[in-house]
Amino acid sequence: MGDDRALRDALAVPGRAFRIGGAGALPVGEGVFETLTSGSSGQPRRILRSMESWIASFAMNAGLFGIGPGIRVAVLGDLVHSLALYGALEGLHLGAEVVLLGGVRPDRQVRALAGAGVIYATPAQLRLLVEAGWQASGLILVGGSKLDAGLRAALSGAEVREFYGAAEASFITLAGPDAPAESVGAVYPGVELDLRAGQIWVRSPYLFQGYAGADAGGAVWDQGWLSVGEMGRLEGGYLYLSGRAGRMVTVADQNVFPEEIESFIAGLPGVARVAVLPRRDALRGAVMVAVVHGDRSAEAAILAACRGRLGALVAPRAVIWVDDWPVLASGKTDLVRLAGEVGL
Numbered sequence: 001m002g003d004d005r006a007l008r009d010a011l012a013v014p015g016r017a018f019r020i021g022g023a024g025a026l027p028v029g030e031g032v033f034e035t036l037t038s039g040s041s042g043q044p045r046r047i048l049r050s051m052e053s054w055i056a057s058f059a060m061n062a063g064l065f066g067i068g069p070g071i072r073v074a075v076l077g078d079l080v081h082s083l084a085l086y087g088a089l090e091g092l093h094l095g096a097e098v099v100l101l102g103g104v105r106p107d108r109q110v111r112a113l114a115g116a117g118v119i120y121a122t123p124a125q126l127r128l129l130v131e132a133g134w135q136a137s138g139l140i141l142v143g144g145s146k147l148d149a150g151l152r153a154a155l156s157g158a159e160v161r162e163f164y165g166a167a168e169a170s171f172i173t174l175a176g177p178d179a180p181a182e183s184v185g186a187v188y189p190g191v192e193l194d195l196r197a198g199q200i201w202v203r204s205p206y207l208f209q210g211y212a213g214a215d216a217g218g219a220v221w222d223q224g225w226l227s228v229g230e231m232g233r234l235e236g237g238y239l240y241l242s243g244r245a246g247r248m249v250t251v252a253d254q255n256v257f258p259e260e261i262e263s264f265i266a267g268l269p270g271v272a273r274v275a276v277l278p279r280r281d282a283l284r285g286a287v288m289v290a291v292v293h294g295d296r297s298a299e300a301a302i303l304a305a306c307r308g309r310l311g312a313l314v315a316p317r318a319v320i321w322v323d324d325w326p327v328l329a330s331g332k333t334d335l336v337r338l339a340g341e342v343g344l
Helices: 003-010 051-065 082-093 106-112 123-131 149-154 258-266 296-310 335-342
Strands: 032-036 046-050 072-075 097-100 118-121 139-142 159-166 170-174 192-196 199-203 220-222 225-227 230-235 238-244 249-251 254-256 271-281 285-294 318-321
Touching (some): 003 097, 032 082, 046 051, 051 170, 082 118, 123 149, 149 258, 170 238, 254 258, 258 285, 285 335, 296 318
Parallel strands (some): 139 159, 285 318
Antiparallel strands (some): 032 046, 199 225, 220 225
């Protein structure tokens, strides 16, 4: 079923439960629906939500971003994933024209983006557009992972608003024009944020109801507060992400977050794609290895830059070069497959 057909079916009866993606029994109840997580840490999980949990932020974004009649909203991902489905439904709910570009080749996406006032995309999707020669313009709403410095520079012709969230939590923070580039912005309107021993907890009207199907999922509830296992810190009212607790690696008794290393390496010359993975080490317990797609002649410079910025303990001990980069349907790196292919 194509995205257009799936969207028409979902909206055929207002308030009727629907699902796009996944398998198993349909959601039961008035005003609920299912979508999927990105699956970056495993198989995509089914997310059960109330329609009101998204409608609440639709109204907020109409004021923040001017989405409404006369605005063309482009959605780059497939609707089976939460971010793309959100962007499409928001645009339709607010009366905008919605263009669905999931599954379209990047060069054709570039042509279709002419006249788009708002674009919903992940960094991985935007990188493909830039590689296809796209000159960024309009308002780009970026979610799914952190923008690296190189990609941010390539998008300088557009207004870029980066947000941090999760399929389970929706919007958590939003970066305005004055937010430090290394941060993911300040708390999104209506969201309460609490850091407990570095773990991010949120409470808001935008939270999901729970996981559907047999998968218990990874999010944890505590008296109305929700955590999806992300770690971070608050400085000057801005949130800085460290990474997922589930990806944290202990190197010689020091906690290391691969995402922080990936963000730094992604901004270096010669790097098109990067993932940082652990390798067992008898002395330190584990060391980090950078898996990179790009210019192999940049290896020495990459390792030197990492040692200078991160220190000898945290910096990757080696670079493994790959020609093909495995990605999930969401556009994110398939870490499980990548680790298997390089023997880590």
